[in-house]
Amino acid sequence: MNAIEISGLSKTFKGKRFTRVEALKNLSLTVGQGEIFGFLGPNGAGKSTTIKTLMGLIEPSAGSACIMGIDISSPKARRRVGYLPENPAFYDYLSAEEYLAFVGTTFGLDPELLAKRSEEVLKQLELWEARKRPMRSYSKGMVQRVGLGQVLIHDPDVCILDEPMSGLDPVGRALVKEIMLDLKKRGKCVFFSTHIIADVESVCDRVGIILKGELQSVERVEDIMTRGVVGYYLTLRDSGGGTTELYVPKDELSGALASVRDQGGEVTLIEPRRKSLEDFFLDIIKGRNG
Amino acid sequence: MFDIVRITVKGIFRDRVFHGILMAALLLPLIPSISQLSMRQVTELSVTLSLSLISFILLLLAVFLGGTSLWKDMERRYTFSVLSLPITRTTYLLGRFFGVALFLLITAAVLGFVASVVVTIVAGNFPPDRPVVWNNIYLCVLFDAFKYILLLAVAVLFSTVSTSFFLPIFGTISAFLVGSASQQVYDYVHSSSGQVLSPLVRQAATALYYVLPNFSAFDLKVNAIYGVPLSTGGIVLTVCYLVVYAAVLLSVAAIIFSKREMK
Numbered sequence: 001m002n003a004i005e006i007s008g009l010s011k012t013f014k015g016k017r018f019t020r021v022e023a024l025k026n027l028s029l030t031v032g033q034g035e036i037f038g039f040l041g042p043n044g045a046g047k048s049t050t051i052k053t054l055m056g057l058i059e060p061s062a063g064s065a066c067i068m069g070i071d072i073s074s075p076k077a078r079r080r081v082g083y084l085p086e087n088p089a090f091y092d093y094l095s096a097e098e099y100l101a102f103v104g105t106t107f108g109l110d111p112e113l114l115a116k117r118s119e120e121v122l123k124q125l126e127l128w129e130a131r132k133r134p135m136r137s138y139s140k141g142m143v144q145r146v147g148l149g150q151v152l153i154h155d156p157d158v159c160i161l162d163e164p165m166s167g168l169d170p171v172g173r174a175l176v177k178e179i180m181l182d183l184k185k186r187g188k189c190v191f192f193s194t195h196i197i198a199d200v201e202s203v204c205d206r207v208g209i210i211l212k213g214e215l216q217s218v219e220r221v222e223d224i225m226t227r228g229v230v231g232y233y234l235t236l237r238d239s240g241g242g243t244t245e246l247y248v249p250k251d252e253l254s255g256a257l258a259s260v261r262d263q264g265g266e267v268t269l270i271e272p273r274r275k276s277l278e279d280f281f282l283d284i285i286k287g288r289n290g
Numbered sequence: 291m292f293d294i295v296r297i298t299v300k301g302i303f304r305d306r307v308f309h310g311i312l313m314a315a316l317l318l319p320l321i322p323s324i325s326q327l328s329m330r331q332v333t334e335l336s337v338t339l340s341l342s343l344i345s346f347i348l349l350l351l352a353v354f355l356g357g358t359s360l361w362k363d364m365e366r367r368y369t370f371s372v373l374s375l376p377i378t379r380t381t382y383l384l385g386r387f388f389g390v391a392l393f394l395l396i397t398a399a400v401l402g403f404v405a406s407v408v409v410t411i412v413a414g415n416f417p418p419d420r421p422v423v424w425n426n427i428y429l430c431v432l433f434d435a436f437k438y439i440l441l442l443a444v445a446v447l448f449s450t451v452s453t454s455f456f457l458p459i460f461g462t463i464s465a466f467l468v469g470s471a472s473q474q475v476y477d478y479v480h481s482s483s484g485q486v487l488s489p490l491v492r493q494a495a496t497a498l499y500y501v502l503p504n505f506s507a508f509d510l511k512v513n514a515i516y517g518v519p520l521s522t523g524g525i526v527l528t529v530c531y532l533v534v535y536a537a538v539l540l541s542v543a544a545i546i547f548s549k550r551e552m553k
Contacts, residue, residue, distance in 0.1 A: 013553070055374040057552035078376040085370035091297060092366075093304040098297075105293050106375045134304075150371065 001069050003158045003189030004031040004054070008063035011049055011213075023049040025213045026063070031191050031206075033157065036184050038200035038221075039193040040281060041210035047193035048086055050210070051162045055083050067158055079107070082151030086162040086193075088143060092136035096127050096146045099135065100153050107154035114153075121149045125175070140167040148176065159183060161192035165199055177203050197278045201225075207277070209284050216284050221277065228275035235269035236260055243268065291385040294377070298389020299396075302355055311350045317343055318404050322412050333409065333418035337427060337515045340405035345434050347401060348394055349466065352438035355390050356445030357458035360547075364453075369552055380544040387446050387540060391439045398435035402428060423517035429525070430514035436532050437508035441466055443539040444503060450547040465503065472499045473506040503535055 011024040024046045031037040041047050052058040054065055054072055070077040090099050097118060104114040122128045125145040130138065135146060144167045151159050159180075165173045180190050180203050194200060200207050201221060208218045231249045234256065238244065248256040253270075260267055302308050318340065325336035360383070363369045373382060406427065413422050445462040452458055476499040478484045479492045487495075507528050513520050 013551075052370075052552065057370060057373060059549070059551065075376045075378050078374060081374075083371070083374040085367070085374070087367070088371060089367040090371055091301060091368055093301050094297065098300075102293055102297055103375065106377060147371070 001033070002030045002066075003033045003035070004029070004037075004065070004067055004160075004191055006030070006050070006054070006063070006065040009050070009053060009060050009065055010062040011046075011053060011058060012061045023213050024053070024060075027210075027213075027215050028063075029208060029215060029218065031189055033189050034184055034187040035205045036180055036190045036203050037192070038204035038207040039191065039210065040195075040197065040200055040207055041193070042195075042285065045210045046213040047210055048162055049213075051083075051160055051191075051193060054160060055081070080157040082154065082156035082159045084147045084151050084159075084161040084164055087166065088147035090135055090143065090146060090150070093134055095132050095134055096122060096138075096142075096149065097131040099146060100149055103150045104153045109154055117153055117155070121152050124152075124179070125149050141169060141172055144168055145172065148179065152179070156188070158189045158191070161190065163194060164192050165194060165196055173199070197281055201277045209281060211285060219280075224277055224280050225274055228277075228280060229272045230275055231273045233269075233271040233273060234260070234267055235271075237266045237268050239264045247273070291377075291381045291388070294372075294382055294385020295389040295392060298359070298386055299393050302390065302393045305355070307354050307358070308351070311347060311354070314343065314347050314350070315401060315404070318401070318408055321408050322415070325412050326416075331418070332416035333413045333422065334515050336409050336412040337422070338511070340408055341427070341430055341434070341511055341514060344398065344401045344405060344431055348398060348434055348438040349441070351394060351397060352390075352441045353445065353459060353462050353466070355393070356442035357449065357462050358455055359386050359390055360446060360449035361452065361455045361458055364552075365455075373552060379548045379550075383446065383450070383544050383547050384540065387442065390442055394435050394438055394442065398431050402431035405431070420517050423514070426510065426514040426517060426520060429520060430510040433508045433510050433525075433528065436529070437505050440503055440508070440532055440536055440539075441469075441505070443536040443543075444469075447539050447543040447546075450543045450550065466505065468498075469503040469505040471506075472502050472504055475499065504531070507531060 006027055006029040009024055009027040010022070013021045013023055015021045027046075027050060039047050039050065049058060053060050054067065056072055056075065056078065065072045067077045068080050070079075091102075094102070100118045100121065101114060104117065109117065119128075122131050125148055127142065127145055127149065130142060135143060138146065144164075148161075148164065151161065164176050168176060177199065180192070183190050184205075204221050206218060206220050207224070209216045229250055231247055232253055234246045234248055236244050236246060246256070257267060321336050321339045321343070324339060325332045328335040363372065363386075369382075373379060377385075406424065409422060409427070441462060444465045445458055448458040448461040452461075475495050479487055479495045484492065510520065512518055
């Protein structure tokens with residue numbers, strides 16, 4: 001069973017002066033269990049609309065979607081999901097501890113397990129010291145971490161995160177990546193949207209690129225990186241012991257290696273030069289726009 | 291739903307609006323002194339002032355807490371996280387409603403207790419001609435709370451259709467004013483002096499009387515102040531009216547809210 005199955009999902013909003021805005025066009029996508037899926041796209045591409053539709057916050061105009069086999073129209077579909085909204089806000093009169101207790105109780109956690117999980121999560125997210133303070137006194141980064149806390153409190157099978165790195169400092173971002181990789185290790189599915197391509201590169205198994213409401217491409221990050229090799233940097237040591245660096249286009253590597261060997265040189269290092277995921281992303285955007 | 295009710299009550303206790311409105315309750319201890327301005331009916335005046343102050347405080351709470359509860363959640367984007375929990379929107383809406391309703395009942399109970407202390411003090415110093423009928427006073431406070439719970443349902447309904455706080459607040463105040471006067475208007479148009487009005491106006495007034503909530507049905511102040519016996523049938527009918535009317539309002543609110551896009 002796939003963790004997330006989206007089939008022909010479309011969403012049209014009513015715009016001003018009787019216009020209609022197609023925010024999502026026939027989106028189909030599956031995300032497996034134990035997979036980290038990055039959902040990439042420029043502002044207004046439809047990332048948040050997709051996520052809000054999955055979470056039942058927006059009703060789709062057409063199509064359907066299931067989370068862990070349960071149709072999203074039922075609140076039961078959200079039982080095994082942890083969701084972090086974009087720029088999250090929580091009842092600011094509650095403390096982080098109270099809010100996690102509220103979320104945990106809603107998910108039916110028994111009090112003993114809830115207390116244990118709450119302590120673990122608050123410590124993991126470095127909120128333990130501030131746990132009793134009302135959230136109105138928290139910084140943006142701390143609120144974001146509470147958001148991650150309420151995602152993790154009930155140990156969901158599917159984590160849907162809308163811009164999870166937003167508002168976090170580098171340490172916080174590293175922590176989020178660590179959490180994502182840990183979730184994957186434990187067989188959980190992580191579906192997250194982001195603008196930050198480096199984050200996708202470092203943690204994702206697959207990436208989906210959405211533009212103007214249409215899914216443009218779904219690729220394995222590893223494949224993009226392999227396909228994206230355009231050449232190699234060779235570090236050579238000549239017979240005199242000196243080192244030089246040489247750039248060789250992708251197709252000329254074999255010839256270059258043979259040539260170095262013939263000349264009595266030694267290749268000490270081969271480093272691929274690849275088009276980054278950013279280049280791949282920009283190529284798609286430019287191709288679509290131009 | 292209980293979790294939503296609990297955090298709603300907790301939120302109100304920590305809300306600045308509640309703290310501000312609570313300041314009005316500080317006037318209750320002044321009532322014994324103010325009541326002495328009446329030379330003859332000191333106790334009756336103390337009962338009147340106490341019940342009116344309680345009613346005013348409950349009105350403010352129902353309008354401001356009821357009118358802003360849902361709106362604030364949407365405005366501050368709390369709904370994104372709460373509605374993504376495995377609960378239905380109806381559960382959330384009813385949780386918010388019952389949270390504020392419970393709070394109104396708690397406030398009514400506390401203020402009713404303080405008022406009974408105030409009236410006891412006044413009655414001890416200025417014995418009234420008629421004995422104070424405590425049951426009537428307690429029932430009057432309870433039915434006042436019921437009245438504002440019905441008004442709260444109106445406020446919740448307005449909140450589900452509005453994107454600003456203007457409609458929930460001012461719509462609720464308007465509904466309260468109209469609903470408090472509808473009985474008098476109905477009585478007038480059906481009296482002999484009301485016959486001078488055109489049939490269309492009389493029919494419109496009658497239709498509005500049946501459609502709009504009738505808040506004057508909950509007013510037991512005269513019974514409380516003068517110890518006039520209460521009709522059991524009337525009380526049961528009023529409770530049934532509250533239950534049915536609030537259920538209709540909340541059902542409509544739930545349908546509208548379930549369709550609302552959380553963009």
